[in-house]
Every structure is written in C-alpha cells, then in structure tokens.
Amino acid sequence: MTSPDTAHFLNVTEMAGVEISHEELKRLCHRYYWAGNYCCDLDVLEVACGAGPGLHYLAAKARSLKAGDYSPEVLARAKAPNGTELRVFDAQNIPFPDCSFDVVIIFEALYYIPSASMFVAEAARILRPGGTLLITNANKDLYDFNPSPYSTVYHGVIELRDLLRPAGFEPAFSGYLRVDQVSLRQRILRPIKAAAVALNMMPKTMGGKKWLKRLVFGATIAMPETILADMVAYTPPEPIPGDAPDLVHKVIYCAAKRVQPR
Numbered sequence: 001m002t003s004p005d006t007a008h009f010l011n012v013t014e015m016a017g018v019e020i021s022h023e024e025l026k027r028l029c030h031r032y033y034w035a036g037n038y039c040c041d042l043d044v045l046e047v048a049c050g051a052g053p054g055l056h057y058l059a060a061k062a063r064s065l066k067a068g069d070y071s072p073e074v075l076a077r078a079k080a081p082n083g084t085e086l087r088v089f090d091a092q093n094i095p096f097p098d099c100s101f102d103v104v105i106i107f108e109a110l111y112y113i114p115s116a117s118m119f120v121a122e123a124a125r126i127l128r129p130g131g132t133l134l135i136t137n138a139n140k141d142l143y144d145f146n147p148s149p150y151s152t153v154y155h156g157v158i159e160l161r162d163l164l165r166p167a168g169f170e171p172a173f174s175g176y177l178r179v180d181q182v183s184l185r186q187r188i189l190r191p192i193k194a195a196a197v198a199l200n201m202m203p204k205t206m207g208g209k210k211w212l213k214r215l216v217f218g219a220t221i222a223m224p225e226t227i228l229a230d231m232v233a234y235t236p237p238e239p240i241p242g243d244a245p246d247l248v249h250k251v252i253y254c255a256a257k258r259v260q261p262r
Contacts, residue, residue, distance in 0.1 A: 175249025
C-alpha cells in the first residue's frame with residue numbers, strides 16, 4: 001500500500017538495480033566509507049536511510065545500528081543486517097530517547113525535511129555529549145546545481161554552519177569530487193546543464209534521468225543492493241573553510257560535534 005505523501009520518494013531514491021553512473025557509485029560508497037571512520041564500536045542511527053545501501057557496511061563498523069526513513073515504500077526495499085532495527089519515522093520527531101546515540105547520519109536527505117532546524121534539534125537531543133552528526137549534501141553553490149523536484153531547502157556551507165551552531169554543534173566541513181577533475185565530457189556539458197536547469201528542462205525522476213546519465217557520464221551500471229568495503233578507491237574528502245560558499249566540490253561533507261549540553 002502506498003501513500004501520496006511518501007510514495008513519490010520512490011521516484012527519486014537510488015534503488016538496487018536502477019541504472020547509475022560510475023560517478024554515482026563512487027559518491028554512494030565514498031560517503032559511507034567516510035562515515036565508517038566515525039562509527040567504529042559506537043551506537044549509530046542513520047536517518048533517511050532510503051533503501052539501505054549502506055546498512056551492512058555501517059553495521060560491520062558500529063557497536064549497534066538503527067535506521068529509518070519517512071517513506072515506508074522506500075524502507076520496504078531495505079535489507080536490514082541481523083541486529084539492525086528499521087523504523088518508519090519523521091526526522092523532525094525521532095522516536096528514540098535522549099542521549100541514545102554516539103553518531104547520527106543523514107546523507108543526501110536534509111533538503112527533503114520541511115524544517116531542518118527541527119531535525120537538528122532532534123539530533124542534538126538523541127546524541128550523547130561529544131557525539132557527532134554526519135551530513136552530506138549536494139553542493140547548491142555550484143552554478144549548474146540541479147535541485148531535486150521534492151526538495152524544500154538546500155544548505156551549503158554557510159547555511160549549514162548557521163543551522164548547526166545555534167543548536168550546540170561545532171561543524172567541520174570538507175568537500176568531495178572536484179569539478180575541475182571530472183571528465184572532459186562533463187566539463188564541456190556543464191554550461192548546457194546549467195541552461196537546462198534554468199529553463200526547467202531537467203528530468204525529474206530516476207527513470208527520466210537514464211538518457212541524461214548516459215550522455216554526461218557514458219556507460220551506466222546497475223546499482224548494487226549493498227555497498228562493500230573496497231568497492232571503490234577511497235581518499236578522505238578535502239577540508240574546506242566554514243566561512244565561505246564552496247565553489248569547487250560537487251558534494252559537501254559536514255561532521256558536526258555536539259559541544260554544548262542541552
């Protein structure tokens with residue numbers, strides 16, 4: 001059974017078997033490899049886990065792992081590792097007690113939440129003192145940025161800083177996938193993409209983007225059900241300043257330490 005309020009996320013969520021580019025696979029794996037460095041032997045919650053491609057990787061690192069998503073239709077596709085609890089929940093009202101976790105993760109989903117400040121307050125509530133909130137966002141400050149059709153507000157470096165500090169977090173930023181190091185084909189097509197975004201001509205669904213991915217990235221592959229260690233090469237994201245928009249990287253990473261007691 002589907003709900004009109006949540007079923008549409010099936011159209012924009014990366015699912016096993018969907019055609020993705022090699023770059024998308026790298027981005028998917030990289031963010032979980034990065035998160036794994038923060039999760040070793042700790043209690044972890046992944047918010048907006050989608051179809052759960054990173055659950056097995058995180059579960060192998062963490063002491064305990066819980067996860068959930070707002071869309072029951074999407075979460076139904078997730079294969080939970082043994083001992084991992086999955087729940088349907090709203091990120092603005094997380095159903096766990098105060099000080100339950102050492103790490104809270106939200107990847108490529110903050111921009112879907114109606115009130116990001118409510119989520120951040122909830123993250124501060126359920127994190128233990130000194131805990132870490134891990135965020136990745138597509139970089140809205142690139143001139144050819146293409147927002148998701150169901151998004152609310154995107155946060156770049158400045159907006160994340162201003163969102164997190166009042167809630168008692170100290171954010172540290174890094175960037176992944178430099179736009180000056182992508183393929184020549186991508187660099188040539190960036191102005192065309194920017195024009196298509198401005199004219200609202202970009203496809204809105206995963207299915208509609210298939211032809212575009214082939215044009216921009218070349219050959220595609222089927223998205224795996226779960227990521228594995230060493231599926232792609234990993235190098236840490238590049239540290240970036242927290243006082244200026246980033247105009248260099250496709251993805252913004254933020255590791256925000258909870259430094260103030262509630």
